[in-house]
Amino acid sequence: MGLAPNLPTYYLAWTFIGAGMAAGLYDAAFSTLGRLLGSDARASITGLTLLGGFASTLGWPLITGMEHQFGWRHTCFVLATVHLVIGLPIHLLAIPRSPSLTAEGVSTPDNPAESGVPDKSGSRLLLLLAVLLTTQSLVASTMSVHLLDVLELLGITTATALAIGMMVGPSQVAARLAEFSIARYLHPTWSTRIAVVLCGLGIGLLLLATPWLAFVAMGLYGAGIGILTIARGTLPLALFGPADYGTRMGLLARPMLLAQALGPVVAALILERSGSSLLLIVMCALVAVSLAVSFTLPDK
Template identity: 40%
Template sequence: MTAQEARPAGQLGVVLRLGTAQTLAWASSYYLPALLAAPLAAELGMPVTQVFGAFTLALVISALIGPRAGRAIDRHGGRAVLRVTNGLFAIGLGALGLAQTEWQVWAAWAVIGLAMGSGLYDAAFAALVRLYPVSARNAITGITLIAGFASTVGWPLTQWGIGTLGWRGTCLGWATLHLVIGLPLHSLLPRGRVETAPPLQAAAPSDAGPSAPLSASHATAGNGVAVVLAAVFAIAWFTSTAMAAHLPLLLLQAQGLSASAALGVAMLVGPAQVAGRLLEFGFLRRAHPLLSSRFATAGHPIGVALLALGGPLGGWLFAVMHGMGNGILTIAKGTLPLVVFGAAGYGERQGWLMAPARVSQAFAPVLFGLAMAHWGGHALWLTAGLGLLALALLQGLALRMAHDRRAASVAVTTPPPDAPV
């Protein structure tokens, strides 16, 4: 068993605690406006678009705070930072539940944005990498498997809360859960590093080999690589958020499905995401994350082609391919930077890499909605083209890595010109 495959004592418990806390965080923030916006807007007499505008503000703030939160986790560990985010979530959700005016709604979402930027996946991944710099990849996958059900758990709970407690009581209920469940879970995390970070390897890993940090030359000359990864993640999260906001209507326009059939197809995306993460955990975990990332970025374009060619079955095939690709990319955004740059400074770097993705995520529903207004179901070809661009960027990165690996091999095996024969 390699160091990558070994599971440190107590890691399973950490994964379960963080996974549960992430489920709570996602359910009470990212997945909240879909059901809360309408009753909130109706009671306060504000347009629903203003509620989603406040949510967009939260996403932009999360992008701005991400690098600073990552740096804090690098220095102080995830336990300290994530406990603070439970307080921020509680304050923001509590303020939202008590809001009486439009500006108070915007202010509440601004606080929730601070919590999202320092308390969602990127922060949890950074916390894991600081605890387990050697074996973090499997732990990251475990968290995404658990929190992949955030919408499955969150939407029914929010709907039940609105029906029984009202939207204000629902917000206050989510705030309370952060204090009575989220805070204790984060308080039980280890205080210090569990594993010792390995030294950087002398050569890059093979494209399909096990994960390992790249050579120092890659890490120090990685500005171009960082730009490529940031662009790929921005494309992926633009597409993911656009589909989450518009997929049922998009399927209606593209295939002429009934409203119930379109919703049924759209609901398949969530299970497909979990299936993709299981695939990554079972069959792709020994592959280099760059390989699984290319597989994942191809999922959406292939799904669009199947939707166009597959007739009534095409919608189901599209949902499966898009969902599986999106599920694997959620893991890749945590593991690929770890492999490329190593564990040192992971949290802050992750914050910078994901900042463009969070901004693109914030504006994706509006921009893709405009595309749908102009092109209808053909707007899918826009996201398919973006997916192919991301695939080309990753393929270029793979070729560069292979070239550098061959060059390093030649440098090691070729004697200097003045060496004795």
């Protein structure tokens, strides 16, 4: 990207970056933890997302400062160097290549107690889980891309909208701390239900178009999204066990990535033609679908 002489090369660079993100962000990390730690991976998944919650909080100001100081091309070179000099050696040298579990701790497809469900029931359960996570991914990607536009169309000033948007990051971290310390005693299905309700309440409060309530709304929404990020890793592990965990994570990631790509585009059309209120109502309806589906999942 830093060397891109024209727009097609710039788009090609984003294509490579997108492929790298699909292979190297939470889904791949969760699969790795599930492979290494088996059913005991929940605490590590939560801890990983807790640390990851600071990525945008620390990274965006740092990258913005570098861009202002050195220009965007040199900033790209610095980021590429960090990936190669810091990130790559960690992946090559610090991550074990084989599970540390004993033979008894590793589940197999032939062990019903570990895999949790028979094949037919498992396929139905995987489909329901995919619907829940994909719907929430669509909501999250839409809100992430269009939040400032939605707030401004509701009559909230740009400066206030920016401050409201900043509530999401700290709320995610706070919710993940709560998950790590308190909610870890809940079944992941119940954590997911709580998170979906928080998201729905947050989006619904935005419809009132009141600035101080919008701060509360984004606090609730951010908390819900923070917990749902953890649920992406812990819920499949709890429902199916560690056997073929990486494969299931890959199957679940496909529709989620499609939703993340298409959701903001469709949302932009709704915003342009019908305004922010209709978009928020649609988002609330999708959250309601997610909540209904969550009650079809086992919670013990």
